[in-house]
Amino acid sequence: MMISSWRRRRAARSAAKEQQRGKIGDIELTLPVHFRCPISLDLMKDPVTLSTGITYDRESIETWIEAGNMTCPITNQALTSLELVPNHTIRKMIQDWCVDNQSYGIERIPTPRIPVSSAEVLEILSKITTASQRDDHVRCRELVAKIKAMGKEKERNKRCIVANKAGSVLSAAFDTFSRASSDRNVPVLEEILSALTLLFPLDAEAKSYLGSTASLHCTVWFLKGGDLSGRRNAVLALKEVLSSDDHRRTDALAEVEGALEAIVKLIKEPICPTATKASLMVVYRMVNSSYANENIIERFVDMGLVSLLLEILVGTERSMCEKALGVLEGVCGSDKGREKAYSHALTMPVLVKKLLRVSDLATEFSVSILWKLCKNEKREDGGVVVEALGVGAFQKLLLLLQVGCAERTKEKATKSLKLLNLHRNRLECIDSTDFKDLKRPF
Template sequence: MMISSWRKRRAAKRAGKEQQRDGNGEMELTIPRDFRCPISLDLMNDPVTLSSGITYDRESIEKWIEAGSFTCPLTNQVLRSLEPIPNHVIRRKIQDWCVENRSYGIERIPTPRVPISSMEVSDILSKIEFACKKQDSEGCRALVTKLKSLAKESERNKRCIATNGACGTLSEAFATFSAVAVASFDENIGVLEEILSALITMFPLDGVAKGYLVSAPAIHCLIWFLSSGDLSRRRNAVLALKELVSSMEDQRKTLNLLSEIEDAIEALFKLIKNPICSTSTKASLTIIYHMITSYSFTTSSSTSQKQVTKLVNLGIVPLLLETLVDTERSTCEKALGVLDGIVENQQGRELAYNNALTMPVLVKKILRVSNTATEFSVSILYNLCKNEQREDGGVLVEALRVGAFQKLLLLLQLGCVEKTKERVSELLKMLNLHRNKVDCVDPVDQFKDLKRPF
């Protein structure tokens, strides 16, 4: 044991290491000062040198620069260049030191891949632009594949690619090949799919990129992808459309273009009926919500009513109610938002009246999910109740049976936004007229016979 300890001390001395004992008297290995990052004080995995001559770990110094600091942390010298240079000498010394001390459980740091530079990104993007002008779909596809592969290597690469205008170039390429694809779609489907896949990895898109995508050929291409059988293609298409409708600058034009495409609503509906993933479901609900909300359109509100009628005929009401029975917060809010728009339509209201899930689900969501979900639930209830025309009170009586009166009173006591407060007050007045027709019970009891648990 003594000989073993002596050998370790001798090896440490030869390597120029410092050692110290821990609380149990065991020898501890101290990382040489030159191998530590001056910022994190940890062993450097990817040593890089700044224009000041000081070496740091790449991850630490890049975080420093991204935070808006353009000086050397150690010397406070203003940096002439923000591009750190790999220090191969220090990296090899660190690797050798790791190998020598593997008996201490230290693993050799891998040789890092050299990250892409701004110059390399600009070169690739220039070649993509040239390939677009020549309508060279295969050449463009190969370049986009290379760019996407580099972006996946590291977050640093992805940031470098995005900050050098890749989103705008790729969006322009997508718009260009979408326009060409009208005549020869089969020849361009591969490059369009690859460009869209690369764009998705770089969200959120900037205004320039969105501007290229908001064109009739590009939107038609996205809807075609949305209707195709390939799952990743459908997911990417719906995420791109959601990105466009979420932008106030591009929302109206995008929605108007979507309203002109016959298959758009059906393709979005299918994504909810046969979900790929929760992200694509939420994206589809978001787009539909904007499409059926009349104030989003530059045209008349009849456009949105046509979309509502299509959705009602496809079976959106029972689908939304079944989705609401058991779903997470974000999806719940979006599904309620769509249902709120649907019940503005008489046919949609009739289907809601006749569905056994409507009242139990809506009352259950009040004060249960979020403020947004509560506001949408109250809005739907208000719309259904104020348009009730049956003499027996129909939907009002059903609401009382599942405990709507108590829930709304509690909401009024806890407080809510003014518009919701007004609707709650009106609902309580309407419900009060029929309280003698039914004994109000705990709404939880009403869920015992439902097929799907909450």
């Protein structure tokens, strides 16, 4: 029986290989050896020749070189140059062979586009800088569109563009055109913003240009009044600008009229998950930075952010949940934020529900929020502490300690348990439905 099964599997594998080789009926089509890539052994779609004279498929040899190999895979000779020269002769022969064997189901390989070179990228970027300095918004927009098209065409092109500091050049151009308050610059600014989103993450120099006062005002303008793609690109740019813990940029953004309102609006009236997540990350960085401004947090609270976050947490996917909890944890670091959380009926049920259910990060944020709310409770009747007991926080925190967690989370959970324990005689704890079969250890 085992031999029979093995034979069937071998026959199936042989059939698959024959189909790949183009076997039709009783006629077997053999792929010429010199048409195969020496690395992948597949038909070459974009043959290129190394300095050693050996031809490979571009994708295969690029992967080899990017892995840190500086030798020819076949000859083992050191590469004197990393330039990959297109082998048009072999490529034409392969295409002719494909055409001659169309009757066997062979499709002609398309003529590949040659990847962009560093020299080409640098030339275009130089022209972008010149056009921006001359305030030639039409020419600059054309060049930026060309760079963007190149980046979208191939991943290799994108890597080449990024490596040649396109992010800094485009950000500098954005800053230059932002300083001129003219409606005629809107199209080029929109094009630059769109191109920049393809080049994230940006380096420090690019962030400094994009985080300038003029750039921030312009980005917020798109955030408030742009079309859907413009608003999405704007909030992605703000997320990138605030990715470094620089309180000066956070304060500068908060001072831009309508900035905070526009960010909260993207959360309240979502246009796409990407924009919502980026908005949450912007708020997260603004309320959790090492120089978090209490006034900024209070402004967010006054806009109804706490209620928005709790509504998001009622039912959402993991990534969104983690971000919403992270923002709520930062907001609850302020008196006004906690006050809103205390008064909302969903706060405790939602936080306890997220414990041990979403991810380690979500649990960490949930425990931190619980601890902040419980330790700052001032009502004599226990208030939120008693409410937490009623929805099963005690049991879940005990289970968390049993299954293990990060040391700082463990410390907060332990302290929270001590506070909860002080009020256990006030309320008969209601077992969480998720742990109805859990035996109480007390």
